[in-house]
Ligand SMILES: Nc1ncnc2c1ncn2[C@@H]1O[C@H](COP(=O)(O)OP(=O)(O)OP(=O)(O)O)[C@@H](O)[C@H]1O
């Protein structure tokens with residue numbers, strides 16, 4: 001099928017897409033490479049032929065093979081692979097404005113995008129989160145849920161005309177949603193720009209809920225795309241900041257530092273390169289800002305918890321490396337701007353939050369106590385670092 005890759009109203013390129021193998025077999029014409037996904041534009045500048053990269057990028061828009069409980073979801077959707085979903089809704093997403101348009105179609109962005117047009121979210125939410133599912137449900141596949149990334153079960157919903165992302169815990173673990181809320185609490189207290197997560201209950205399960213931080217005029221470009229073939233891997237942190245500054249992003253260093261301070265406090269193990277990035281205007285291609293901090297759920301040692309002890313992992317991701325949190329925090333230049341005393345009441349507030357949902361989570365008092373003690377010790381540890389650096 002001949003298609004045009006669009007970025008909102010701009011034609012990027014014309015290509016042949018083979019639905020059977022979910023891949024592009026030929027690029028027929030480049031129209032406007034500047035409006036291509038950043039990773040494709042860079043590959044194009046390097047070697048011209050981006051057919052394979054285009055296929056890879058498009059496949060990467062789909063639900064990943066490592067999505068929690070993927071087989072169950074696929075059987076409920078009555079499809080055999082996530083790739084089958086890719087062109088069901090033009091490949092549209094709520095994290096950017098790319099889509100594929102059949103070559104002979106008159107359809108326009110304004111007719112189909114999911115920012116303006118509602119989609120049925122109840123059925124997909126059910127298919128994702130419920131224990132009892134009616135297999136006779138005919139789910140509408142015209143939805144942005146065909147193109148969500150990440151390991152955790154998730155679904156886009158609409159409430160009061162706002163698009164929210166619901167995200168569960170991993171397998172039987174229920175801390176991720178609470179950690180997202182904790183991250184929001186810390187960011188609000190310390191004045192960091194963040195995506196605002198709250199707790200919601202769906203099909204009797206605890207999930208996190210956050211509003212979409214992209215709108216019709218913007219796209220998320222992750223650090224992975226920004227850095228791909230564009231930096232010395234050994235110096236990626238400084239190069240990343242420089243790239244952002246050179247593209248007009250204000251206070252880039254401070255904002256990146258804020259994210260790593262949050263990760264230090266939370267022992268967030270999962271700040272990989274697709275868990276932060278920038279927001280770009282899709283009409284002007286102007287870089288607007290650092291994306292508000294998102295996906296901080298893999299924190300407070302939730303992988304290594306057992307009832308007896310909390311094993312402090314102590315390592316986080318730092319660009320292309322895994323480093324101890326103590327090493328990561330050393331990259332921060334100015335500690336004087338963090339008023340950590342404001343976090344004094346946080347362990348108690350988090351304790352209250354965990355107790356509030358205890359009837360649903362069945363989290364033991366002992367576990368809640370350990371988690372909040374760990375949080376308290378992280379805050380104190382950070383306080384000490386600040387004091388030492390401000391001497
Ligand atoms: N509020 C949002 N608005 C727009 N896009 C979002 C939002 N939150 C997440 N995304 C997009 O969805 C992707 C998946 O979300 P998220 O990273 O929270 O999921 P995850 O399953 O926890 O990921 P991981 O595999 O890193 O653990 C993000 O990488 C980002 O591209």
Ligand SMILES: [Mg+2]
Nearest residue numbers: 150274275295
């Ligand atoms: Mg993620």
